[in-house]
Amino acid sequence: MGQVVSKDGTAIAYTRIGSGPALIIVDGAMCYRAFGPATALAEALSEHFTVYTYDRRGRGESGAGTPYDVEREVEDIAALIEEAGGSAHLFGMSSGGTLVAEAAHRGVNADRIAIYESPMIVDGTHPPMPADLPARVERAVAEGRRGDAIKLFMRYVGTPGYFIAMMQVMPMWKKLKGVAHTLPHDFALTGEFQRGTPPPADRWSGADVPALVIAGGKSPEYMRNAQQYLASALPQAELTVLPGQTHMVKAKVTAPVLVEFFQR
Structure with missing residues (x-):
């Protein structure tokens, strides 16, 4: 296990495997290195990349830092990128994908970014999140x-x-x-993206890097629609749909798509 210190002094724990260009995997809600899909995906990608998995702040072996602010999580990613040599690819799953888009928008040094099903409700195909x-x-x-x-x-x-x-x-x-x-x-x-209406078209205008947005072919319509919108809003994005996949995507399906995109 390695450790980096984020800008606010919070220690962020990470694991590094493989060799090649740096790739940082960002987990979704309630996932961390000891629980969730990141470890299996890192192993599947390690033949092609130096893969960093980490515990988002407050989880696993990372510190929490207080009070919470999304900017602190962006700074955590920036610290990991610095540890990786100053630039890296980013891949985020679910809310981790939302964080990847936000980090790129706020200017971290990402070469390419990929996002799997950022949780958004952008139309009437699903009720918005209850306000309370x-x-x-x-x-x-x-x-x-x-x-x-x-x-x-x-x-x-x-x-x-x-x-x-x-x-x-x-x-x-x-x-x-x-x-x-x-x-x-x-x-x-993610709360601002759960309102049943599309975010402003320029919401991620700062994320001006090559981007891949991925949806599962068996995911609900609202989720697929949201990924289509995100791909249209990111400055340099393309959308791909993985047939037969849901929000719980399998590493053996995701890995080849990521290899092809990040190695362009």
Whole structure:
């Protein structure tokens, strides 16, 4: 394990494997190096890239830093890029994709960026996020009800009730509760894009780098529509759809697409 110190002094833990151009993977909500898809994807990409996976602040072995601000997470990515030699490709999954777009927009030194299903609701094909949901999740965390915070989030993203019930008796539930306090961070990052209307066309005008936006072919219509909008809003983006994939995309499907894009 390595460690970098972000601009505000927060220690960010990372793992590096492989060789070749630097590629940083940015996790989505509640995921970190010990839990989530990043490790398997890093292994699949390590033949072609020096791959960095890291624990977003407040998760795993990284420090939290207070108070939370999206800019601090952008600074974390900038610190990792510096550690990688001053420039890197970025790939983000779910809210991690939102963070990648934001980091590029705010000027981190990214060569190319790729995003898998940034969570947005940009039209009427899905109800907008309830206005009180972030506050309800934050209150549950503040009151020590981390399990309730997870359930609120999972119900919102469409996880079936029977699966939520099963998860609570599985080892993964403890890992999820360990990072439940970071759910408000993801709402702070993505909330403006959950309103059922498209963001301003110039919202990511600063992200003027080659970009790939990826959607799953079996994902809901609203998610696919959102990725199409994001691809149109990023200055140099293209859209690709992976047949048969959902939001829980498989590394063996994603890796070849990323290799082809980042090696252009």
